[in-house]
Amino acid sequence: MTIATIRHLAIRCAVAAFMASQISAVRCETVSVTIDNFTFAPAQLTVKVGSTVTWTNHDDIPHTVVSAGKFKSKTLDTDDSYSFTFATAGDYKYFCSLHPHMTGTIKVE
Numbered sequence: 001m002t003i004a005t006i007r008h009l010a011i012r013c014a015v016a017a018f019m020a021s022q023i024s025a026v027r028c029e030t031v032s033v034t035i036d037n038f039t040f041a042p043a044q045l046t047v048k049v050g051s052t053v054t055w056t057n058h059d060d061i062p063h064t065v066v067s068a069g070k071f072k073s074k075t076l077d078t079d080d081s082y083s084f085t086f087a088t089a090g091d092y093k094y095f096c097s098l099h100p101h102m103t104g105t106i107k108v109e
C-alpha cells in the first residue's frame with residue numbers, strides 16, 4: 001500500500017466519522033477481510049459506523065466485492081485490495097460477481 005493510498009483512506013475515514021458523528025459516538029477503525037480459497041474471511045463481520053473495511057485477494061484468480069446498490073469493487077487480481085467506508089448502520093450483504101456462491105455480510109452498528 002502506498003503512502004498516497006494510506007493518506008486517501010485516512011481522509012475517507014475522517015469524513016465518514018464526521019458524517020456519522022451526528023448519530024452517535026464513533027470509533028473509526030480499519031478492518032481487514034481476506035479472500036482466500038474462494039472464501040471471504042471472516043464472512044460475518046460487525047464494525048462500528050465510520051469504519052473502513054479492506055478486502056484483499058490472496059487467491060491466484062480474480063474476485064470482486066459487490067453489495068447491490070451499495071458498493072462494487074473493480075476486479076481484484078492477486079494481492080489487490082478494495083476498501084469501503086461504512087457511514088450508515090445496517091446489514092450489508094455482499095458477494096463476488098464472478099463466483100456468486102462467495103458471500104459475506106458486514107453488520108454496521
Ligand SMILES: [Cu+2]
Pocket residue numbers: 062063064096097098099102
Ligand atoms: Cu470470486
